[in-house]
Amino acid sequence: MSKFLLIPDSFKGTMSSEEICSIMEKAIRQTYPDADIISIPVADGGEGSVDAFLRAMGGDRVTVTVKGPFFNDMEAFYGIIDNGQTAVIEMSACAGLPLVEDNPNPKITTTYGVGQLMEDAIQRGCKKIIMGLGGSCTNDAGAGAAASLGVVFTDKNGNSFVPVGGTLKDIEHIDTSKLLPSLKEIELIAMCDIDNPLFGEKGAAYIFAPQKGASPEVVKELDDGLKKLDQVLQKDLKLSVAEVKGAGSAGGMGCGMVAFFGASLQMGIETVLDTVKFDELLKDADYVLSGEGKIDTQSIRGKVVIGIAKRTKKANVPLIAIVGDIDEGIEEAYEKGVSGIFSINRVAVEYKDAKKRAKQDLFLTVDNLMRYMKVTVK
Amino acid sequence: MSKFLLIPDSFKGTMSSEEICSIMEKAIRQTYPDADIISIPVADGGEGSVDAFLRAMGGDRVTVTVKGPFFNDMEAFYGIIDNGQTAVIEMSACAGLPLVEDNPNPKITTTYGVGQLMEDAIQRGCKKIIMGLGGSCTNDAGAGAAASLGVVFTDKNGNSFVPVGGTLKDIEHIDTSKLLPSLKEIELIAMCDIDNPLFGEKGAAYIFAPQKGASPEVVKELDDGLKKLDQVLQKDLKLSVAEVKGAGSAGGMGCGMVAFFGASLQMGIETVLDTVKFDELLKDADYVLSGEGKIDTQSIRGKVVIGIAKRTKKANVPLIAIVGDIDEGIEEAYEKGVSGIFSINRVAVEYKDAKKRAKQDLFLTVDNLMRYMKVTVK
Numbered sequence: 001m002s003k004f005l006l007i008p009d010s011f012k013g014t015m016s017s018e019e020i021c022s023i024m025e026k027a028i029r030q031t032y033p034d035a036d037i038i039s040i041p042v043a044d045g046g047e048g049s050v051d052a053f054l055r056a057m058g059g060d061r062v063t064v065t066v067k068g069p070f071f072n073d074m075e076a077f078y079g080i081i082d083n084g085q086t087a088v089i090e091m092s093a094c095a096g097l098p099l100v101e102d103n104p105n106p107k108i109t110t111t112y113g114v115g116q117l118m119e120d121a122i123q124r125g126c127k128k129i130i131m132g133l134g135g136s137c138t139n140d141a142g143a144g145a146a147a148s149l150g151v152v153f154t155d156k157n158g159n160s161f162v163p164v165g166g167t168l169k170d171i172e173h174i175d176t177s178k179l180l181p182s183l184k185e186i187e188l189i190a191m192c193d194i195d196n197p198l199f200g201e202k203g204a205a206y207i208f209a210p211q212k213g214a215s216p217e218v219v220k221e222l223d224d225g226l227k228k229l230d231q232v233l234q235k236d237l238k239l240s241v242a243e244v245k246g247a248g249s250a251g252g253m254g255c256g257m258v259a260f261f262g263a264s265l266q267m268g269i270e271t272v273l274d275t276v277k278f279d280e281l282l283k284d285a286d287y288v289l290s291g292e293g294k295i296d297t298q299s300i301r302g303k304v305v306i307g308i309a310k311r312t313k314k315a316n317v318p319l320i321a322i323v324g325d326i327d328e329g330i331e332e333a334y335e336k337g338v339s340g341i342f343s344i345n346r347v348a349v350e351y352k353d354a355k356k357r358a359k360q361d362l363f364l365t366v367d368n369l370m371r372y373m374k375v376t377v378k
Numbered sequence: 379m380s381k382f383l384l385i386p387d388s389f390k391g392t393m394s395s396e397e398i399c400s401i402m403e404k405a406i407r408q409t410y411p412d413a414d415i416i417s418i419p420v421a422d423g424g425e426g427s428v429d430a431f432l433r434a435m436g437g438d439r440v441t442v443t444v445k446g447p448f449f450n451d452m453e454a455f456y457g458i459i460d461n462g463q464t465a466v467i468e469m470s471a472c473a474g475l476p477l478v479e480d481n482p483n484p485k486i487t488t489t490y491g492v493g494q495l496m497e498d499a500i501q502r503g504c505k506k507i508i509m510g511l512g513g514s515c516t517n518d519a520g521a522g523a524a525a526s527l528g529v530v531f532t533d534k535n536g537n538s539f540v541p542v543g544g545t546l547k548d549i550e551h552i553d554t555s556k557l558l559p560s561l562k563e564i565e566l567i568a569m570c571d572i573d574n575p576l577f578g579e580k581g582a583a584y585i586f587a588p589q590k591g592a593s594p595e596v597v598k599e600l601d602d603g604l605k606k607l608d609q610v611l612q613k614d615l616k617l618s619v620a621e622v623k624g625a626g627s628a629g630g631m632g633c634g635m636v637a638f639f640g641a642s643l644q645m646g647i648e649t650v651l652d653t654v655k656f657d658e659l660l661k662d663a664d665y666v667l668s669g670e671g672k673i674d675t676q677s678i679r680g681k682v683v684i685g686i687a688k689r690t691k692k693a694n695v696p697l698i699a700i701v702g703d704i705d706e707g708i709e710e711a712y713e714k715g716v717s718g719i720f721s722i723n724r725v726a727v728e729y730k731d732a733k734k735r736a737k738q739d740l741f742l743t744v745d746n747l748m749r750y751m752k753v754t755v756k
Contacts, residue, residue, distance in 0.1 A: 318750075318753050318754050339750050345723035346704040348703060349726060350728050373754070375717040376751070376754070
């Protein structure tokens with residue numbers, strides 16, 4: 001009997017990681033009905049990340065009433081895994097773009113509820129928090145979350161307030177002395193797959209605020225606010241995190257996680273692999289199947305498949321990448337540990353048509369590989 | 379060191395079998411530089427068949443002056459393989475459609491020269507002749523070839539003549555008593571991949587004469603001629619071959635080969651496999667790579683890949699099919715002995731674009747498989 005680990009990225013716009021796992025498993029069972037198959041849907045930090053961890057590891061889904069993007073009360077959720085030790089939060093649960101669909105406005109939306117979710121997890125005894133940064137509607141650099149956990153922001157008149165994107169520029173002082181004490185004992189990891197800095201041309205406002213509804217004028221205003229926050233962080237907390245890779249993720253939430261809570265920013269796939277104890281699972285695995293919508297030279301710089309390859313290579317377990325398109329110049333992937341790269345394209349058709357048949361093609365591609373494996377691998 | 383047999387069909391309109399062999403070999407050598415690689419380009423009976431056999435087996439290319447399609451003198455060729463024992467003739471060498479491009483006319487063209495090529499081979503001591511039927515410009519049912527080798531056709535006035543498509547209807551008697559005697563000792567195999575009968579709706583004239591320049595009226599005339607020939611064959615030679623599968627191939631040449639020379643009609647791939655002694659080659663082979671432009675339910679009814687699969691399955695050697703498109707419903711191919719089917723489509727693009735990148739995609743697809751093989755097969 002063979003042991004397969006399935007850990008595919010989503011095929012963006014076509015299939016979620018979880019769907020891919022199901023299809024792969026079904027295809028494998030055609031040839032190896034008794035195989036030991038472990039599915040690890042890959043969380044990317046955005047919507048669905050909590051469920052991906054729960055699916056991979058088991059655990060509980062907790063619902064809590066917290067503040068939504070507009071300081072409205074709403075029911076949000078997070079996951080508790082690892083025998084109650086670890087909380088997995090996706091910030092989009094209470095600060096996600098779909099929540100403000102009709103009226104996106106990064107000037108006034110808050111991450112306040114995200115801090116409340118963290119607090120709930122800590123109260124329940126979690127010692128570690130994994131925070132998924134992604135899909136946010138905010139640009140408050142995590143100031144809302146920080147405020148909810150005790151950080152005090154004051155303006156030039158000495159009045160305390162909860163900053164949002166449009167009022168970051170009013171922050172004159174930051175006082176972290178009243179931060180929830182138990183946070184100090186918490187290991188905090190923020191999953192973050194981008195490396196944008198806090199502000200500037202490649203910063204949170206310029207790159208991501210337009211898709212959150214910001215006009216060019218608002219983008220500039222938000223960017224100025226992020227700059228101002230950075231100045232105060234340097235002055236009051238002696239912290240310089242604006243240039244940390246990923247500080248600009250999720251409307252500057254990357255910066256806030258580091259500055260206010262001492263989080264480490266980590267590639268999502270590394271967090272997943274560490275959390276599911278992938279290296280342990282690899283010990284008696286025969287094959288790992290991963291994949292992504294398109295493998296290209298970009299993928300080779302640290303995305304899911306290559307993140308996995310580093311570990312399978314060390315463990316000497318073959319890694320099969322099942323992908324949509326295979327771009328040119330990806331030979332380096334083999335050196336990095338990918339054993340074989342197979343496209344699900346079975347007929348020459350354009351993407352719009354390929355997309356419609358993707359699930360079936362994925363199934364048949366994995367089915368073919370299993371049949372081939374059965375014959376060629378003794 | 380591994381031994382690979384390469385025996386792909388052409389990808390029609392994209393790559394010849396020989397080109398595919400070269401690309402596959404180059405890709406294999408990237409991973410297995412010292413592999414023992416035997417290339418067997420697949421002859422389909424049409425243009426290029428002689429060279430395919432020569433490439434696969436070595437041998438000599440012989441040139442001879444014979445009659446062309448219009449009874450003109452021309453230089454044609456055939457191959458001698460198997461230490462001088464076997465001749466390989468493609469009838470298109472002196473009766474091929476490209477030879478009459480400007481003026482195709484199946485009413486007046488002849489296979490006379492094909493008989494002359496056979497005679498030359500017999501005079502040189504060949505004991506076996508493989509005749510490739512395909513790509514012809516004629517509709518004379520091989521009467522020209524028969525006449526050149528001694529068969530006498532006479533009309534109602536008792537005058538002998540060499541029938542062509544338009545004069546088959548004038549045949550009243552056929553006398554084979556003066557046929558070249560040494561022909562009796564020759565094993566004659568005609569390669570033929572279609573199963574059309576001699577005449578009628580699915581016969582040589584109705585199905586194939588239009589592409590040789592025949593108008594609907596001419597098609598009818600040619601069909602009547604073929605019927606008449608069949609009547610005389612039944613009457614004078616007591617032969618009924620019109621319904622033999624493939625009798626209608628190459629303007630009725632299939633019928634003539636059987637009726638006048640006692641040839642066996644055989645699927646091209648079977649001829650190739652027998653001739654190259656494929657079963658012998660399989661004995662110490664590790665892998666066979668075949669392929670075709672598209673694998674579909676049609677392929678499974680006896681085309682190249684499945685013809686090979688029958689033998690690799692018996693010999694327990696894995697067979698990898700590298701194809702352009704993979705159609706639906708081809709699972710039966712696995713049961714028939716194909717171990718794995720891999721499309722060269724690496725990106726979702728239409729056929730017109732896929733075609734342009736086919737050579738590179740074929741190379742990379744085989745390269746990937748070899749890299750994968752190296753890791754997974756110990």
